[in-house]
Amino acid sequence: MAVDSLPATARKITANIGAHYVDKARILPWRSPPGSNLPDPYHVWLSEIMLQQTTVGAVKSYFEKFTRRWPTVQDLARADEADVMAAWAGLGYYARARNLHKCAVDVTEKMNGIFPRKESELLGLPGVGAYTAAAIAAIAFGERAVVVDANIERLVARLFAIDTPLPKGKTEIRAAMDAITPKQGAGDFAQACMDMGATICTSKNPKCDICPVQKQCAAHALGTMEYFPVKPAKRAKPVRRARFFWIEQQDRILLATRPPKGMLGGMRALPDDGWAAGNDGHATPPMAGEWRVHDNIVQHSFTHFSLEVDLAVYQDEKIVTNSDDNIWWALDDIAEAGLPTLYAKAVKWKLKEEI
Template sequence: MRDVADISPALLAWYDRNARVLPWRTGPADHAKGLRTAPYRVWLSEVMLQQTTVAAVRDYFRAFTTRWPTVTDLAQAEDGDVMAAWAGLGYYARARNLLKCARVVAFELGGEFPQTARELQALPGIGPYTAAAIASIAFDEPATVVDGNVERVISRVFALTDPLPGTRPEIARLAGLVTPTHRAGDHAQAMMDLGATICTPRNPVCALCPLIEICEGHAQGIAASLPVKAPKKVKPTRLGHAYVLTGPSGEVLVERRPDRGLLGGTLGFPTSDWAETLPAFAPPVTADWTQAPTDVRHTFTHFHLVLTVHRATGHMEGMLGDNAFSPEDLPTLMRKVWEAAQTAPAK
């Protein structure tokens, strides 16, 4: 393999020609003119992109930055409005931490993000990866940025054959070795782009890769098999009931889930606990309930969930009935529940 010092120049030359156009990015040509991406936009995009694809995030990012163009605007938003705007992106703790962080930056730091990865990590919801991304892309700090794309590129370039997650410390060390002191943010984004478009998980397009002459995995003919991943644990399945109650005037019974826990802070329908065995049928009100013909299935990070969906029409005295209900304001699981409820026999 050629010298490690060859990696970043080859990568940056490729990036200057092939950088993806993304709504949160300042392209290499504009960057060369001295323009920088505002840290608010870097931070927001990176939080949205956690566990989510670029394709899924584009429209959410545009909607957020149109509605809340600065961190102070976001900090002043109502929690419920932000959670509704986040609906569909999943991992709702990110949205709660987004608001916490925005309020610290806006109200305690005068609307200015810290400029180093170390200081950024002190903010709510910002871990090592996000801190390094903000510091390098917005402030040109030579911080080492390691996401799934970078893990894959580094594993292949250096032919790391031990399985993840055990190799992560070595990947971080090697990624640090190849991170330049100049154009660190462009280097980080180039790594991400290479992993997303050329050095893909399956069928990498090695013939188009700027690192083909440097890549030890390609030289050994094992690039496509890297990184090696430890076998996944079998996810357990939990069961529960979901109840969709419609009032006589068309209002829908919804509740805001507790801030802590799965789907925390989001609107949804009443449910039972989620357990290894199906809990007893215990609807929120006495009514003529009917069961949807198909259960709702949804997968979280650590388990699969199967919900039996029930539907009824009844009175809601003393309960929260939303006349302005919109399925678009619900997280994906609750949208599935709503859709299943529409198939339940009406009485």
């Protein structure tokens, strides 16, 4: 259904979604109520970075923890990157945390702690892509910007029955969102559409009976709501193998810092065998000695591959390692180490296995 052939329908969609938001807006810690003063740009930016490929439910506690610990972008810029990475642990996609800190430093040192308001300028910040720049410009600064996240993508594809498969269909979906985005209040409208996608126009079993734009929805008229958006066929994920190493002494465990580049870069973790997205690990232990191997204790899914993890436990009493590289961490305080979820799963398995 061509958007440009339905100007009256587009106006009705905009009005109905806007009115629904006034009555039914989700209360979120980074939001301002509909029609009120614009929210703090720092809060909008922080929440949008956290929300990339992560659910609202998972982000709430992290957002509150970060803003308590680092109330301003300047506070975050002054933080040690290792502390930021540890506080991020569990949210996944750790490049976001590195870019978060780098962006805070750039805004503080190069922009006097003031976020740029224009979409084009926001795109120059570390970790800020097209969607995030549009969202910050619209929500934090009231600029007219076309915001399209996964929820909006699904909502708009259904409203206009856009059947071009993704990712090619993204161009048509953005054009359709552009057609219904108002000149004033683009931030509230974007958040209204996000809420619609999250709570009503869901992937499975959409709640069409309470949808404020049911009568304007082309997919509903066709009875094919769950057909949209049209996605390409899924490819089977490759399965990689990794081995983690458990070295314990006097109720402390040996941790390592992962290389700054690559997956989970800069994070504290158990020593491992150099596994990567493109290859299995070598399974060679970091030091000679007697090791007991527990096979396949953790299965973890990444976006493009799955990982099966063995855990090798050091059995000898004598431990000889390079002291310059050691991070000995008290097992009682292991939750404070900020281990990525993958490694935290292995620690949890080992501690439970000992009970």
